[in-house]
Amino acid sequence: MCYKAVLPFLRRQGKGHIVNISSVAAVAHIPFQTFYSASKAAVSSYSYALANEVKPYGIHVTVVELGDICTGFTKARQKSILGDDEYGGRISRSVSQMEHDEQNGMDPADIGRYIAGIVEKKKPAVVYVAGAQYKFLSLLCKLLPAAARGKIVGKIYG
Template identity: 40%
Template sequence: MKQKFAVVTGASKGIGFAVAKFLLAEGYIVYGLSRKAGSLEGVRWLTCDVTQKESVESAFAQIMEEAGRVDLLVCNAGIGISGAAEFTSAEDYTRQMEVNFVGTVCCALQAVPLMREQRAGRILFISSLAAIFPLPFQSFYSASKAAVNAFSDALGLELRPFGVETCTLMLNDVRTEFTDNRRKTAEGDAVYGGRISASVGKMEKSERNGMSPDQVAETACKLLRRKHLPSHKIVGISNEFLGFLCRILPTNLMLYLLGKIYG
């Protein structure tokens, strides 16, 4: 069987670490891209900042020099911010989009010509239910993931004739360092009647009691064993039910319910 090569961004911890671990067990040679090398043995670590085009280009050039091909790209690198949209600094919301969307696009566009020429390849984008359930006080995070979903769908249509597939893996609450690393601002909380801190606190409690990164990685590997990838996959049975509700509920009703829970 031909050796397969995978690239995982944000692989040094959390979901990316778990995905890299499971891919190694599946027999992939795994290149882990992160700003700092991770501790997982067997991964070929490359220092890379996804927001720096030159850094991404350098990493993929090294991969191609060593491996000669890329069979799978997992775009996982991401950050979170929270707070009222009007009180979020331009620096914070720009950084949010640079990492979660622009950085993701930068990595994908390095893989695309390689996979197109191979006439085979898969790109798995780690996304969020926030892409279809816009969260109050996480407006920019939701927007970044909605952009990833739309990009994945459009890119998949463009690449279909070349045998290249894309898929977004939409997550809900996962127990990782992402929660502690979120850049939060409570500015304006008094103006909003304490709703900012209440909403973010409720969300973070859910995250700390969420699924494990291994569950996400296991789902990803099950998808990769399929002959074809779905366009979207929601992780977790209860979360799949939420996705079903999103499809059948009128938008105004869905937003009303989100406001009751998180607004």
């Protein structure tokens, strides 16, 4: 893993900044995107833990939790709606909503500038969420009980 290679160097120089990319799906768990949501939650959790480990060495760790970004990802997606009948069409509706959100998502250049701004900060936070609507959704998901969070995300995605 690249962290093992870079951390000794950063510790010796007494400073550094590691930026990991995650998703709002780390806290707003998307139905029919179970592995995606779980992997993003793992990246976010890893970043929080690593930040605690390396803080005494002057090393910052930041995780940027992104929302939908308008890229070629939507067209490249390999879709499977196996089981859609059993779920009453919810898989198709969920994927359709995700595709709509992605196609109308944030501009990748804006995200690049946002991340560059984070890297330039002298005292960066551990987590940043890009986009006002995603900041709001992330905050709701962190504050609300699991049942309420599930209802909100369920309404959005089928």
